[in-house]
Amino acid sequence: MDRRIIPLIMCGGAGTRLWPASREVRPKQFLSLFGKRSTFQDTILRVSDKALFERPIVITNTAYRFMVLEQLTEIGLEADILLEPVRRDSGPAIVAGAVFAETRDHEATVLALAADHVVGDTAAFLAACRQGLVVASSGHIATFGVEPERAATEYGYISPGEIISGDVRSVAKFVEKPDPATAAEYIKAGYLWNSGNFMFRASVLLDEYRNVDAGSVQVVSDAIDKAGRDLGFVMLDPESFAKADAISIDYAVMEKTARAAVVPVSYGWSDVGSWHAVWELSDKDGQGNAAQGTAVFEDSRNCNVSTDKALVALEGVDDLVVVATQDAVLVSRQKDANGLKRLVARLRTVAPEVTESHLKVHRPWGSYQSVDNGDRHQVKRIAVKAGGRLSLQKHHHRSEHWIVVRGTARVTVNELVKIVHENESIYIPIGAIHRLENPGKILLELIEVQTGSYLGEDDIIRIEDDYQRS
Structure with missing residues (x-):
């Protein structure tokens, strides 16, 4: 045929x-x-x-x-x-x-x-x-x-x-x-x-x-x-x-x-409908333990660990699921998928943000992640893909300070267009029209320090945008 x-x-x-x-x-x-x-x-x-x-x-x-x-x-x-x-x-x-x-x-x-x-x-x-x-x-x-x-x-x-x-x-x-x-x-x-x-x-x-x-x-x-x-x-x-x-x-x-x-x-x-299903499909050690990320098992059997960064150590436990992300940790019994469903339903009422989004937020140009928050400041780690650029934008309530830690940035601030290299920085005043671009061949990484009276993501006025979000 x-x-x-x-x-x-x-x-x-x-x-x-x-x-x-x-x-x-x-x-x-x-x-x-x-x-x-x-x-x-x-x-x-x-x-x-x-x-x-x-x-x-x-x-x-x-x-x-x-x-x-x-x-x-x-x-x-x-x-x-x-x-x-x-x-x-x-x-x-x-x-x-x-x-x-x-x-x-x-x-x-x-x-x-x-x-x-x-x-x-x-x-x-x-x-x-x-x-x-x-x-x-x-x-x-x-x-x-x-x-x-x-x-x-x-x-x-x-x-x-x-x-x-x-x-x-x-x-x-x-x-x-x-x-x-x-x-x-x-x-x-x-x-x-x-x-x-x-x-x-x-x-x-x-x-x-x-x-x-x-x-x-x-x-x-x-x-x-x-x-x-x-x-x-x-x-x-x-x-x-x-x-x-x-x-x-x-x-x-x-x-x-x-x-x-x-x-x-x-x-x-x-259909990978539960963490137990993930465990069933994963490679395991001689005691039936599976891990994605760094995990150490002592006197533990049939456990499943998934961790983004933190080392997870289990001792003297059986049949547990431990999932550690950068803003939440789950500990549950292996086979109680309905229990997790009930837990997430409860979280939607007491902490809805942890069911909706991660600390690391993906965007078409790359990603950003909040690493520290205060009353009038926020620190983010921003990554821009090669050839990517953010929208031309401004903010009413915050200024920003960008420090390049890897790669090369092309920065627009009002009429100024400047190339910023590793270990260099640039300041974006409140209200300034600005844009961040990665003109290079490798990932651009920078630390952004925001200061101001309001630091929400909805304080972004997009003037031009490659991804039609303006």
Whole structure:
């Protein structure tokens, strides 16, 4: 079969099941949990074989657009990036991807994948995609049902029906996440885990969606027709897209269609839905302990440590998760994912900032991190990528003093344009129109000392901006 598949990577979620590492502004699909690459990058690389796949489509939201672009650039790949103006769950997102895919190829076959899943066996994954392509070409909507390794309660299940071809079966029914006893019965009955990944001809998926909600398909199609393009992104029309009903693709289509098929797979799949899942997928020492970052274990077993900088030492404990970021530390039991969900819900009421953002804030030009705060001062560490520059801006309430510690800066202060080298500094008075640029080939790092009566990030008046934020 010579038809290729268009990957549709779903990259707009903002779950906190891996808090405090995963937060609203930088969720788990962009984190490096198992090495140097994020799960988003691994997902894109998995579908990069041009013999089988066409140029991917990534659907995400405006807040993540530059992280998507940066992470694609890091692995040397490109994609069409669609931006949802509001979140409407997976149903309208997949409709948007299918409609856009049809603008590229009226007979498009689409593979919808979550950006935050892990696959251990790429060869088996590709073999499953080829099976799915055959089934999708015959008019089915194929889902990938994972052969269970245990009686999991964190996944939905699929009951396979009649044989369609080879190992592929029709779907007898989808069932919700079970309790432990029910999960054990499902395993005995041959049920499969529902991975939430799908393959379909775009036209078939859209026809089936129209059968249950033609209005949402129409307004999402309108959002594609009226989409704008900015800095290479496809920005879906906000007014049209907001009219779509927020619903998952499972509820909208898969549980209602007679075209559902399931491809049984066994390729080391996980949705990485908890720190326990991270531990299961990580390398461990002889006592079952796993660590990302610097950790020391003494008389401890089956523990999982993730730390940004601080050394974590555990003594005389078993089955613990310890996650240390620069502004929060989590200590929890390995297997109580629901407990973490309750904890994050409570944190949203008592300390919402630690569920929303990190101390290190990523921007399209680089990043900044607050290292000290006082009543009338703040110290930040700023990093600007080679060729990057901040907006031309001014502040009403603060002055700034910049000290370059690495690289070379080009600084504009009103009419003055000056090159500032390592171990040199420059002062930005209150109200001065200014801009910071990195004209060099290496990362620019500097220390910024702010002083003034108000130091909030909303005291930025952007006059010009490369990233259309003014």
